[in-house]
Amino acid sequence: MNLLPVKSAIATLTMTFAAIVSATFVYAQPSVTAIAAPVVSQSWIKTTIPGSAVSAAYMQIKSAAPFKLIKAESSAAGIVEIHDMKMNAGVMEMKALDAIDVPANKAVALKPGGMHVMLMNVKKPINKGDKIPMTLTFEGANKKTVLVTLELVARESAAAGH
Numbered sequence: 001m002n003l004l005p006v007k008s009a010i011a012t013l014t015m016t017f018a019a020i021v022s023a024t025f026v027y028a029q030p031s032v033t034a035i036a037a038p039v040v041s042q043s044w045i046k047t048t049i050p051g052s053a054v055s056a057a058y059m060q061i062k063s064a065a066p067f068k069l070i071k072a073e074s075s076a077a078g079i080v081e082i083h084d085m086k087m088n089a090g091v092m093e094m095k096a097l098d099a100i101d102v103p104a105n106k107a108v109a110l111k112p113g114g115m116h117v118m119l120m121n122v123k124k125p126i127n128k129g130d131k132i133p134m135t136l137t138f139e140g141a142n143k144k145t146v147l148v149t150l151e152l153v154a155r156e157s158a159a160a161g162h
């Protein structure tokens with residue numbers, strides 16, 4: 001019999017907690033939708049050269065709010081990294097980047113000879129017209145991340161390297 005008041009106290013607490021949670025949720029909802037995810041266009045991926053298990057993906061990224069591209073993943077490759085290429089003493093050098101800055105309203109181009117998403121340990125040859133899935137993780141100024149999924153169509157590229 002003594003348990004009854006305790007139980008109802010718990011019930012009251014639970015209800016209060018639920019009210020707080022739903023109030024927060026309602027408040028948070030508009031701010032989540034206010035920051036739109038970056039828009040990726042003109043995306044494509046290079047066909048693999050026979051005997052080679054590397055490829056590179058290119059695209060244009062544009063966003064109304066500042067973001068950083070912090071990660072790229074694809075089920076088609078064992079390793080996916082964000083790379084940049086620079087001429088160093090007459091030699092093209094490639095290096096891994098931690099992130100690519102995407103400023104507000106300024107298109108960022110990943111293109112042959114420049115920044116690219118590098119795929120290594122590609123699981124099977126990528127042929128012309130193949131569709132390769134990719135997921136990009138962008139981090140906003142608020143440190144929240146958004147995922148953008150792509151389907152990259154494979155194209156042959158005359159450009160050497162990546």
Ligand SMILES: [Cu+2]
Pocket residue numbers: 056083084094116117118162
């Ligand atoms: Cu590379």
